[in-house]
Amino acid sequence: MASETKHLEMTLETIVESVNLAEEMCLRVAEAAGFGEDDCYRIGMSVREGVINAFHYGNQERPDKKIYLAVDLTADKMIIHVLDEGVGFKLADVPDPLAEENLLSTSGRGIFLMRAFMDEFEVVSGRTGGAEIVMSKKLPTPGSASPNGQGGRNATPQQEA
């Protein structure tokens, strides 16, 4: 049976409230797609972090700029795009928040969390010239959605107390 991709998109203002709005919208899509509670948390957190990144780093909190959020539901995964109107950035230039010298940094963990919580994650140059975050989560197979659903490839805690 052929499956069609469902596509949703919204244009967000560069304001703090857009972070919650984007999270809520994507959570509804994730729940409707059958993701369990833990995966919904990870997807919601990743969307938050993507929009925070666009709001703060990409658009420099400038209200004249927009944030573009899109969600694609394909036959096997949920794909989220977050595009800003900044100047873009390279993942290689993002400091490692787990490095000893960065542990007490007050910022710079958003990209790390998205990579940890999603199955696929990349940053490309968007049509606006800004950064476009593209991240995806594999859809749960029927009957597998549970409150203890698995996270992304890096979601396992890396240390114990």
Add this chain to the structure above:
Amino acid sequence: MSLHATHRDAGKVTVVDLSGRIVLGDGSALLRKTIRGLLEDQRKMILLNLADVDYIDSSGIGELVSGFTAVKNQSGDLKLLHLTKKVKDLLQITKLYTVFDVFTDEGTAIRSFS
């Protein structure tokens, strides 16, 4: 759910009871204001009770770290109590779990300041 914060004294230790989400915006701002206010009142031994905080984003993590550093810079201490599973997992994957002193019992946590 927005963040709520109340504090109470336990000897020289101030226990801050937080509930809600510590996220970008009002939540992070309230946490910053609460810690800075305590430092201005010379309350430098701070125990954050996170029992009712089930969500922290990167902004909230940054504010926890900022508060920790501010308190340490004034020769005080900031410790954490009653982490929910999600918050504990978040501190573990960001390697902050070993930066903060974390407790599951309030009495033990308060005594640890002496």
